[in-house]
Amino acid sequence: MRHLRWLAVVVFAGCMQRETRDDETKAERDQHESFNDQALKGAGLYTANCAKCHGVLGEGTKKAPRVVDMDKGALSLNPPAEAKKRTMQFVTVADVAKFVVANMPADDAGKLSEDDYFRILAFDLKANGAKVGNEHLDMARAANLVIPREGDQLKGEERPSTSMR
Numbered sequence: 001m002r003h004l005r006w007l008a009v010v011v012f013a014g015c016m017q018r019e020t021r022d023d024e025t026k027a028e029r030d031q032h033e034s035f036n037d038q039a040l041k042g043a044g045l046y047t048a049n050c051a052k053c054h055g056v057l058g059e060g061t062k063k064a065p066r067v068v069d070m071d072k073g074a075l076s077l078n079p080p081a082e083a084k085k086r087t088m089q090f091v092t093v094a095d096v097a098k099f100v101v102a103n104m105p106a107d108d109a110g111k112l113s114e115d116d117y118f119r120i121l122a123f124d125l126k127a128n129g130a131k132v133g134n135e136h137l138d139m140a141r142a143a144n145l146v147i148p149r150e151g152d153q154l155k156g157e158e159r160p161s162t163s164m165r
């Protein structure tokens with residue numbers, strides 16, 4: 001009887017462990033983070049690491065270009081006229097990611113983990129109204145996400161496919 005009780009405790013503990021996924025590494029957990037969860041964390045990371053130059057709402061400041069509101073020129077295809085660091089086009093989200101990982105924050109480039117950069121990018125995409133579903137965003141997925149441009153059919157699901165643009 002005593003043995004049985006111990007067995008029950010051990011089995012129960014085993015279940016609990018699986019329930020809380022203690023066996024999962026942090027890296028694995030980060031990979032399972034949904035796009036919306038990434039964006040949620042990205043908001044705080046943006047405020048802490050990017051807002052002082054790019055503005056609280058991503059509207060840009062004297063120090064740095066806007067990163068929110070593509071209708072007003074954010075994340076333009078070609079580098080802005082005053083750009084010094086950016087020489088490449090932003091065609092896919094991965095192009096932006098590579099630039100940001102290598103160059104931002106401008107006063108301490110590369111200070112964040114790649115996971116955190118992608119959280120900020122998820123937040124930025126959301127703030128720009130991009131409709132990209134809820135699948136985890138990483139470099140591989142970003143390479144397949146073409147940044148919608150005026151006249152593109154990709155501007156989001158709300159644009160009717162019969163648009164005359």
Ligand code: HEC
Pocket residue numbers: 046049050051052053054063064065066067074075076079080082083084085086087096100104105106107120
């Ligand atoms: C110290 C100021 C500063 C901080 C902090 C900063 N940036 Fe920048 N950022 C700049 C400047 C300046 C540029 C223009 C670079 C150039 O010469 O092309 C820029 C450019 C960019 C661009 C490209 C914009 C475009 O249209 O060419 C993106 C995207 C960007 N930053 C994202 C971020 C993110 C994300 C963070 C936070 C992790 C961040 N930045 C933090 C100053 C800053």
